Amino acid sequence: xxxxxxxxxxxxxxxxxxxxxxxxxxxxxxxxxxxxxxxxxxxxxxxxxxxxxxxxxxxxxxxxxxxxxxxxxxxxxxxxxxxxxxxxxxxxxxxxxxxxxxxxxxxxxxxx
Amino acid sequence: xxxxxxxxxxxxxxxxxxxxxxxxxxxxxxxxxxxxxxxxxxxxxxxxxxxxxxxxxxxxxxxxxxxxxxxxxxxxxxxxxxxxxxxxxxxxxxxxxxxxxxxxxxxxxxxxxx
Numbered sequence: 638x639x640x641x642x643x644x645x646x647x648x649x650x651x652x653x654x655x656x657x658x659x660x661x662x663x664x665x666x667x668x669x670x671x672x673x674x675x676x677x678x679x680x681x682x683x684x685x686x687x688x689x690x691x692x693x694x695x696x697x698x699x700x701x702x703x704x705x706x707x708x709x710x711x712x713x714x715x716x717x718x719x720x721x722x723x724x725x726x727x728x729x730x731x732x733x734x735x736x737x738x739x740x741x742x743x744x745x746x747x748x749x
Numbered sequence: 750x751x752x753x754x755x756x757x758x759x760x761x762x763x764x765x766x767x768x769x770x771x772x773x774x775x776x777x778x779x780x781x782x783x784x785x786x787x788x789x790x791x792x793x794x795x796x797x798x799x800x801x802x803x804x805x806x807x808x809x810x811x812x813x814x815x816x817x818x819x820x821x822x823x824x825x826x827x828x829x830x831x832x833x834x835x836x837x838x839x840x841x842x843x844x845x846x847x848x849x850x851x852x853x854x855x856x857x858x859x860x861x862x863x
Binding site for chain 2: 643686735736742
């Protein structure tokens with residue numbers, strides 16, 4: 638079992654729709670959860686992070702965390718073509734001062 | 750606030766050679782982590798440095814080694830380069846022991862092995 642799992646996609650949504658990206662993790666001791674966006678050939682860019690159960694909203698983005706189910710998701714409302722990228726889920730595990738483990742990423746395409 | 754900087758941006762090497770990649774951490778950060786990202790994959794954790802010592806290592810062979818300096822900057826050294834080492838190498842900085850603050854990434858070094 639991979640430590641952090643994501644559906645590789647591609648996920649295709651029309652412009653203006655809600656994109657839903659999911660991530661599961663294996664280490665129950667995981668402390669914090671991050672979503673990064675990565676455009677082709679570029680480095681990851683932080684979108685949001687969450688460490689308490691429930692929802693956290695920031696503009697068009699909502700992160701959801703359910704530690705009992707070991708599940709974290711990212712919702713993108715009013716999706717724009719510029720949101721087309723790979724979205725990486727990252728989990729901070731309490732090993733050696735906390736190390737961050739990444740999923741393989743989900744490719745999102747927003748069709749104009 | 751100075752962000753994470755990496756050098757060089759691109760590098761071409763041949764099999765068997767050695768390479769050194771450099772990273773300057775964001776101001777105020779004392780921990781540097783290195784990742785390897787192959788095409789189409791997520792970043793794979795190589796190792797992490799704090800107080801000039803390796804603290805945590807992923808599933809990478811000993812020919813991947815590193816250093817951290819008193820100013821928290823870091824180097825990644827790879828010996829006996831193999832074709833599979835071709836990847837984007839990412840450096841990220843953070844604060845040691847703080848779980849709920851994100852890492853900040855540099856722009857990466859694209860390494861190509863011929």
